[in-house]
Amino acid sequence: MAKNDFAGQLLRVNLTDKKVTIEEIKNDIFFEYIGGRGLGVYYLTKEVDPKCDPLGNENKLLFFNGPFSGTMVPGNSRINLAFKSPLTNTYCYSLAGGHWGPELKFAGYDGLIIEGESEKPVYLWIDDDKVEIRSAEKFWGKKIAETDHMIKEDLGGDLKIHVACIGPAGENLVKFACITNDVFREFGRGGCGAVMGSKNLKAIAIRGSKDVKVADSDGLMELIANIYPKFKQNAKAQERRKYGTNELVEHINNAGFMCTRNFSEGYAETTKKFEGPKFREEVVFNDASCYACPIACSKNCAIVSTKYGDVKLEGPEFETLGLLGTNCGLTNWEDVLKASAVCDALGMDSISAGGCISLAMECFEKGILTLMDTNELELRFGNAEAEIALLDMIAKREGIGADLAEGPAFAAEKWGVPDLAMHSKGMTFAVYDPRGAKGMALTYATSPKGAHHMLAPVSIAEIAAGNRFEEKGKEVLVRAVQLNFAIIDSLGICSTIQNGFTRADQIKALNLVTGQEMTEEKLIFNAERIFNMERMYNVQNGFSRKNDTLPKRFTQEPMPNGESKGQIIDLQTMLDNYYNAMGWSQDGIPTDAKLKELGLNK
Amino acid sequence: MIIVELKGEVKAAKAQEKEILIEWEKNITVLDVFEKLEIEKSNVGLIIVNNLPVKYTDELDDNCKIIVLPILCGG
Numbered sequence: 001m002a003k004n005d006f007a008g009q010l011l012r013v014n015l016t017d018k019k020v021t022i023e024e025i026k027n028d029i030f031f032e033y034i035g036g037r038g039l040g041v042y043y044l045t046k047e048v049d050p051k052c053d054p055l056g057n058e059n060k061l062l063f064f065n066g067p068f069s070g071t072m073v074p075g076n077s078r079i080n081l082a083f084k085s086p087l088t089n090t091y092c093y094s095l096a097g098g099h100w101g102p103e104l105k106f107a108g109y110d111g112l113i114i115e116g117e118s119e120k121p122v123y124l125w126i127d128d129d130k131v132e133i134r135s136a137e138k139f140w141g142k143k144i145a146e147t148d149h150m151i152k153e154d155l156g157g158d159l160k161i162h163v164a165c166i167g168p169a170g171e172n173l174v175k176f177a178c179i180t181n182d183v184f185r186e187f188g189r190g191g192c193g194a195v196m197g198s199k200n201l202k203a204i205a206i207r208g209s210k211d212v213k214v215a216d217s218d219g220l221m222e223l224i225a226n227i228y229p230k231f232k233q234n235a236k237a238q239e240r241r242k243y244g245t246n247e248l249v250e251h252i253n254n255a256g257f258m259c260t261r262n263f264s265e266g267y268a269e270t271t272k273k274f275e276g277p278k279f280r281e282e283v284v285f286n287d288a289s290c291y292a293c294p295i296a297c298s299k300n301c302a303i304v305s306t307k308y309g310d311v312k313l314e315g316p317e318f319e320t321l322g323l324l325g326t327n328c329g330l331t332n333w334e335d336v337l338k339a340s341a342v343c344d345a346l347g348m349d350s351i352s353a354g355g356c357i358s359l360a361m362e363c364f365e366k367g368i369l370t371l372m373d374t375n376e377l378e379l380r381f382g383n384a385e386a387e388i389a390l391l392d393m394i395a396k397r398e399g400i401g402a403d404l405a406e407g408p409a410f411a412a413e414k415w416g417v418p419d420l421a422m423h424s425k426g427m428t429f430a431v432y433d434p435r436g437a438k439g440m441a442l443t444y445a446t447s448p449k450g451a452h453h454m455l456a457p458v459s460i461a462e463i464a465a466g467n468r469f470e471e472k473g474k475e476v477l478v479r480a481v482q483l484n485f486a487i488i489d490s491l492g493i494c495s496t497i498q499n500g501f502t503r504a505d506q507i508k509a510l511n512l513v514t515g516q517e518m519t520e521e522k523l524i525f526n527a528e529r530i531f532n533m534e535r536m537y538n539v540q541n542g543f544s545r546k547n548d549t550l551p552k553r554f555t556q557e558p559m560p561n562g563e564s565k566g567q568i569i570d571l572q573t574m575l576d577n578y579y580n581a582m583g584w585s586q587d588g589i590p591t592d593a594k595l596k597e598l599g600l601n602k
Numbered sequence: 603m604i605i606v607e608l609k610g611e612v613k614a615a616k617a618q619e620k621e622i623l624i625e626w627e628k629n630i631t632v633l634d635v636f637e638k639l640e641i642e643k644s645n646v647g648l649i650i651v652n653n654l655p656v657k658y659t660d661e662l663d664d665n666c667k668i669i670v671l672p673i674l675c676g677g
Contacts (some may be wrong), residue, residue, distance in 0.1 A: 007604035107668055137665075230644050235611055236673065318677040345662035454676055461648065461671045464610030480648055480655035481674060500644050504658075520657055 008110030011131065011283045013124060015199055015275050016057070016116030016456055020131045025110055030067060034490035034526055039064040039111060040082030040093050041533045046598055047113075054086035054191070055173060055198040061114040062335040063104065066492015070105035070212035072224050072430065073509050075497025076288035077101060081491060084197075085190035087175040087407050088426040088450040093535035094178075094192050094452075096164075097290040097494060098185030105160040106208025114201060123151060123165075123203040128210060136202035141465055143167050143356070144180045144346040150578050160205065165203035166193045167347025173197050174405040176352035176428075180344070184314035185290075188349045189427065189452055192525025215515030219458070221436040223508055224252035231294045231500040236479070240297040240496055243276030243317035248460075250430075255463060256562025259327040260428070261381050262358035263422045263553055266433050267562025270331040283333050288314055290494065297496055303333045307385075314476020316340040316350070317451075321352025322431030328361060346395040355428025356394065356404040357387050359412055359421050369517040375399045375547050420554045425450035425543075434554055437462040441571055442578050445548040446588075448534040454495070456481035469567055475578040486527035529598040536600065545588035548575055604662060605634060610672030614641035626664040635668065639643040647673035 004038070007023035025039070026377040032392055033042045043062050052058035061083050068076035068576045085092035088371070089359050104112060107128050114124070121136040134154075139147050147165040155161055169177035170193030177193030187193075193589075214520055227320055231237045239247045249271065252258045256266040272278075283303050289296035298572025303311040316324070316336060324343060343350045357379075363369040364379035377386040393401030403411040407437040408428055412421030427450025434440040437459035444451040462468035488495050491506060499584050503520065538547075548573050558566045584593035595601040606622045608614060614622065616639045624638060632649055635641075636658065649656050650669040652663075662668070 181614060232642055236645070236675075240675075248677045413663075457674050460610065460675055464672055465610075467667065476650065476653050476655065477648070480650070484648070498647070498673045498675055502643050502646075504643070520659075 001433045009108055010111040010113065010117070011109045011126070012113045013131065013133070014116045015114065015118040015122065015133065015201060019135055027514075028588060030514060030516070031065045032383075032526060034487070034523070035110070036064050036067040036078065036080040036492040037082070037093050037095075037486060038491035038526065038530045039490075040080045040320055041091070042531055042585050043111075043113065044082040044084070044091065045533055045537055048084055050084070050091070052084060052535050054084045054089065056395075057117050057154065059084050059195055059198075061192065061195060063101075063112040065105050066108050066490065067510060067513055068104050069110070071214060071220065071513060072292055073129065073220070073493070073513070074224070074227060074501050075209050075290070075293050075295075076415070076492055077293060078489070078492045078494055079104065080492065081187045081192055083190070083195050085449060086194050088175070088544065089541065090425055090449055091534050092190035093489070094187040094189050094265075094450040095489060096179075096181055096185050096187045098162075098182045099490070100162040100164050100181035100206065101265070102291040103477060104352075105212060106210055107206055108208065108210045114196075115198065117198065118200040120122040121200050121202050121206060124201065125155060126204065126206045126210060139202050141168060144347050145183050145345060146299065148183050149217045151203050155205060156548050161205050161207045163203050163205045165347075166196050166201075167345060169348045170194055170197040170348045170406070172395060172397050174348060174350040174395060174397070175407045176327055177347055178349045180347055184344060186349070187343075189347075189351065190449055193253060193347055209475070214513045216512045220509065220512040223505065223512060227501055227505055228294055230443055234500045236495070237499040238293050239276070240499070241277060241295050243280055244297045244299045245319060245494070246274065246279045247276040248318045249279075249321070251435075251460070251463065252431060254563065255468070256559065256564035257433040257459070258387050259431050259433055261329050262327060262362040262420070263429065263433055264362070265561050266436055266559050266564050268326060273328050273332065274325065275401060283337060293494065294498070295496055295498065299338055303334055303337050305338065308338045311337045311341055313337065313341045313344060315532070316343070318431055319348040320354075321430065323351045324357070324370055325385070326359045327354050328386055328387050330387070331382060335384035339384060339391065342361060342391050346391060348395060352428045352429060353391060353394065354410050355422055355470070356411065357390055359408050360390060360400060360404065362420055363417060368415055369400065373400055380582070383580075403524060421453055422551055422553065424551075425547055427451045429453075431457045432457075433559070433564070434550065434569055435559045435567040437468040438471050438476050438567075438574070439468075441471075441554065442474055442478040442574055443482075445550055445571060445575065446578060447536055455485060469564075470578070471570055471574050474574060475581040479579065479581050482531055483524055483527040486530045487523050490527070490530060515562055518560040525598075529600065532594065532598055534591055535584075536595075539589050545586070548588055568595065604630075604635060604664065605667040606639065607667065607669045608641070610652060611645045612670045612672055613645065615642070617634060626662070629654065630662050631658065632656055632660050633660065633661070641670065645672060647671050
């Protein structure tokens with residue numbers, strides 16, 4: 001049972017009537033929903049009609065930290081944003097690392113809800129108890145880094161201020177626009193930047209100076225002191241420290257399921273140039289970390305380019321390298337870094353942007369799009385200059401950029417080639433082609449927010465288990481990992497920190513912070529409830545099995561090359577088994593018995 | 603007997619092999635097996651027994667197979 005008085009503060013800002021209020025998040029809500037993603041779905045379900053227009057007045061942006069936020073518990077930087085997605089028309093959540101989430105906690109808030117819409121461009125300034133809505137008219141149209149800098153200047157130049165903002169893509173309601181904090185940390189997927197743009201909200205700036213109270217600070221510090229040395233001894237943590245997420249390039253490309261040329265292939269010899277050691281040697285100049293993270297997997301990169309001049313950025317991560325890089329046929333760091341930097345500056349999800357560009361490239365190469373359609377851009381795979389120009393056109397909604405700004409499903413439908421858009425529920429797939437690790441087929445198809453890998457990134461487990469081409473039994477693995485990640489995301493910790501920070505220690509830390517008596521069984525129960533609530537939000541909007549899809553490329557076209565050659569996916573049989581494992585009907589809807597078990601029946 | 607399969611980065615201090623046989627005992631739990639083999643828990647992501655995920659406190663039947671998978675993280 002929950003005990004003690006751990007409770008949180010929720011800051012609510014209404015942009016229509018400019019009202020600012022503070023509410024309590026009660027202790028028992030934390031015990032049932034943990035924090036982060038759990039609180040996100042709880043409040044979204046309560047407050048946002050599943051049938052609302054995602055770019056209308058009724059949608060909200062619901063930011064929630066995890067219970068560890070602002071402490072020294074390792075990896076606790078992640079803040080969750082829940083919203084209805086304009087890209088997929090589903091429930092959506094997006095997580096961001098960095099320092100903005102903890103700064104919200106230092107200002108005294110565990111959550112922030114933005115509702116309504118402003119008549120004119122504004123930004124929100126949260127300075128501990130002082131909360132102001134300020135004009136952003138002079139910042140409208142500015143790119144991400146410029147906005148970050150100008151807002152800090154507007155507030156007196158204090159570099160301790162952390163800013164989350166949208167770029168031109170969000171202002172122009174690009175359906176996969178992101179919200180970016182600290183210049184390079186994105187709430188990437190699902191188009192939250194467009195939701196923020198629809199509210200005429202340019203940025204949220206935060207400065208906090210309050211202490212973070214925990215139930216047992218001595219016990220917590222003793223536990224943390226025991227945990228931190230484990231990261232140095234953990235091989236995976238150290239590999240991530242050296243190469244970041246790009247340590248995955250070698251494993252996934254060699255296994256033949258790395259997205260290549262709009263997922264038409266799974267392997268390229270040229271992709272070897274992007275492997276971790278070459279990445280570190282050729283473009284990384286130092287490491288960066290999120291708040292309270294000892295692994296420091298972020299990489300600051302730079303290149304002096306004869307084509308583009310100096311290019312400098314934090315990143316790119318593995319997904320950006322894949323979707324803007326190999327999936328668009330790019331073969332060198334100069335082009336990948338520049339494309340990543342441009343996408344970041346405009347404020348777009350690099351995965352979805354890459355998926356749109358690779359769609360356009362395949363259409364151009366097949367003669368479906370011509371030079372007349374593309375404003376004379378030679379949109380061939382590997383043409384980085386054309387890719388970079390198209391990124392700009394998407395952000396500004398110019399030419400075919402206007403079609404692509406609506407998402408790959410819309411563009412492909414309009415161009416008469418719906419099967420060439422690589423998406424599920426409108427969201428572009430991540431790097432992992434599921435023909436090479438078939439558990440990912442279920443991860444993508446059953447995700448409540450569309451084809452996002454982080455609901456259950458099982459491919460490495462499938463490679464380790466030696467059964468990646470098997471379909472039978474994958475529902476067990478995917479379900480277990482979906483529930484694990486619901487816990488991770490609700491605790492507000494980075495998944496990489498698990499390499500040293502075990503579940504047992506996570507539970508000890510949780511109880512020392514909150515004073516609760518959480519158990520592993522209760523955490524898993526909460527996770528299952530969270531996941532079913534996410535599903536039910538979509539069910540109430542008419543979603544069912546018919547929406548748990550994969551494109552024909554995955555189900556009917558055998559992988560043509562590499563170590564996954566010949567593979568296709570029998571999704572329907574996998575879905576039958578998955579729904580059984582979840583306690584859902586064969587139409588993909590949680591049964592009354594399952595809802596009652598989870599306390600969700602009304 | 604219990605078969606223990608260690609996948610990926612998961613290692614046991616008490617055995618070099620990746621597939622290990624140990625004696626079954628009444629009321630033996632997953633945690634007991636891990637302690638016998640000195641499996642480093644910080645590398646462990648998921649534990650599957652007979653196609654179902656299990657916890658450290660779960661008891662094991664004779665002739666079961668434990669598959670220990672590495673940690674899964676983002677990227």
